[in-house]
Amino acid sequence: MKRTYINQVQAAQELGVTQSMVAQLLKARLIIGARKVGGRWQIPTPVKRRAANDGPKSKQAQQREEFLANLPQVAERYALHCCPVSELNKHVAPDSIDCIITDPPYGHDAIPLYEDLGKMAKVVLKPGGSLVVMVGQSYLPELLVVLSEHLMYQWMSAYLTPGGQAVQLWDRKVNTFWKPILWYIKGEYHGKWIGDVAKSDVNDNDKRFHQWGQSESGIADIVSRFSIEGDTVVDPFLGGGTTAVVAVALGRKFIGADKDPDAIWITGKRLRDG
Numbered sequence: 150m151k152r153t154y155i156n157q158v159q160a161a162q163e164l165g166v167t168q169s170m171v172a173q174l175l176k177a178r179l180i181i182g183a184r185k186v187g188g189r190w191q192i193p194t195p196v197k198r199r200a201a202n203d204g205p206k207s208k209q210a211q212q213r214e215e216f217l218a219n220l221p222q223v224a225e226r227y228a229l230h231c232c233p234v235s236e237l238n239k240h241v242a243p244d245s246i247d248c249i250i251t252d253p254p255y256g257h258d259a260i261p262l263y264e265d266l267g268k269m270a271k272v273v274l275k276p277g278g279s280l281v282v283m284v285g286q287s288y289l290p291e292l293l294v295v296l297s298e299h300l301m302y303q304w305m306s307a308y309l310t311p312g313g314q315a316v317q318l319w320d321r322k323v324n325t326f327w328k329p330i331l332w333y334i335k336g337e338y339h340g341k342w343i344g345d346v347a348k349s350d351v352n353d354n355d356k357r358f359h360q361w362g363q364s365e366s367g368i369a370d371i372v373s374r375f376s377i378e379g380d381t382v383v384d385p386f387l388g389g390g391t392t393a394v395v396a397v398a399l400g401r402k403f404i405g406a407d408k409d410p411d412a413i414w415i416t417g418k419r420l421r422d423g
Contacts, residue, residue, distance in 0.1 A: 152182070154191035163196050167388070170411035174198065227393065227403040227420060231413045234385040235265040237406045241273045246404070247380035248279045250372060250392055252363060255285030263292050266385065267299035267333075273383070274300075274335040281375045282331050283308060283363075287318065289329060300333035306374075309348035310367060330371065340377075347371045368395045376401055390416025 160180070161168045174180050175190055182193040230240045234253075249270050253262050263282075270280045280300055284292050293302065308328040315324035330347065349367030368391050376382055378400035384392040387407035393416050396403040407413055 152193050155194045155196070156192070157190055159194070160192045160196050163194065164198070166409055166411045167415075169389075169415070170409075173411075227397055227405070229387075229393075229413050229417060230404070230406040231408070231410050232406050233265070233408040234262060234269055234406065237383075237385050238269050238272045240406070241383070241404060243272050244275050245381065246273045246278055246383050247275060248281060248376040249274065249383045249385070250281045250368075250375060250396075251384045251386050252283040252388065252392075253386045255287070257288055260288060260291055260295060262386075263295045264298075267296045269385065270333070271299040271335060276336040277339050278335045279303075279338070279340070279375055280331075280333040280335075281371065282333075284329050284331055286323075286325065286329060287321065292331065296331065296333055300335055301337075303332040303334045303338060304343075304345060306330040306332060306343075306345040306347060308367065308371070309346065310364070311348060312351040332375070343374050347374060363391055365391055365395055368392050369399065372396055372399055372401065387412045387416050390419045394419050 155163070157168055157171045157175070161171045164171065171180075171192075175183055175192075179199045180192055181197040181199050184191050228240075230237060232240070249266075251266070253259060253266060266280070266282065274280065280296070282296070296302070306329075308330050309326065310328075315326050317324055332343075347367065347370045349364040349370070372382065372392070372395050376396075379402070381402040381404065382392070382396040383404045383406075384396075385406045387393060387405045390405070390412070393403050393405045397420060405413075405416060407416075
């Protein structure tokens with residue numbers, strides 16, 4: 150029977166992990182039957198991961214296994230949880246969070262995640278606390294309806310990435326250079342005034358840790374606008390962990406979650422390595 154091969158992007162989709170993690174699995178020879186042809190990986194489908202105990206473990210594999218078995222809860226600094234957004238309130242006390250800053254997946258299939266996000270935020274945010282969520286524009290009307298069922302809509306800000314390449318939305322015939330940031334409040338807002346245009350540094354488009362990752366400069370602007378030093382900030386869609394790294398560096402306490410263990414591992418390494 151002839152084997153069918155796929156590329157790294159397709160393998161990431163099939164496994165439900167990031168492309169960077171597929172690259173790490175390939176480097177560690179942990180995908181069965183994968184081969185390199187002409188400088189490109191060919192990966193047999195269905196994709197099968199070799200168990201960590203199927204051979205000698207690399208030092209990194211051992212570190213990752215130990216890390217995920219003992220997720221860090223660093224007092225006064227940060228905590229990480231491997232769980233979907235719908236289960237995060239099991240780990241976070243009600244009315245305890247100052248601000249949720251997050252960048253969930255986009256697309257029509259992701260809309261139920263925003264329902265889970267709204268429900269979780271309504272429970273864990275302090276009265277007057279903020280939900281700050283980056284969104285795509287294609288399904289913006291639907292997301293506004295979903296989130297408004299749980300929290301009070303406050304404003305929509307713009308996030309700019311100067312020097313970045315425009316995102317082409319072929320079905321809408323639009324080249325877009327900005328991204329909406331929806332701002333919701335639990336109850337009534339009594340915080341500081343906030344400018345409604347955030348931006349990254351010019352040509353700062355860092356994708357080292359996640360294919361859809363945001364730059365540290367851009368996230369720093371957002372964290373600084375919507376929270377203050379000493380606040381507890383949550384990101385339930387960690388991805389590459391940039392919000393975690395920035396929030397801790399800016400003197401915020403941080404709680405992060407992601408259903409993908411690889412996202413937890415990458416974030417933990419970045420926090421640990423400083």
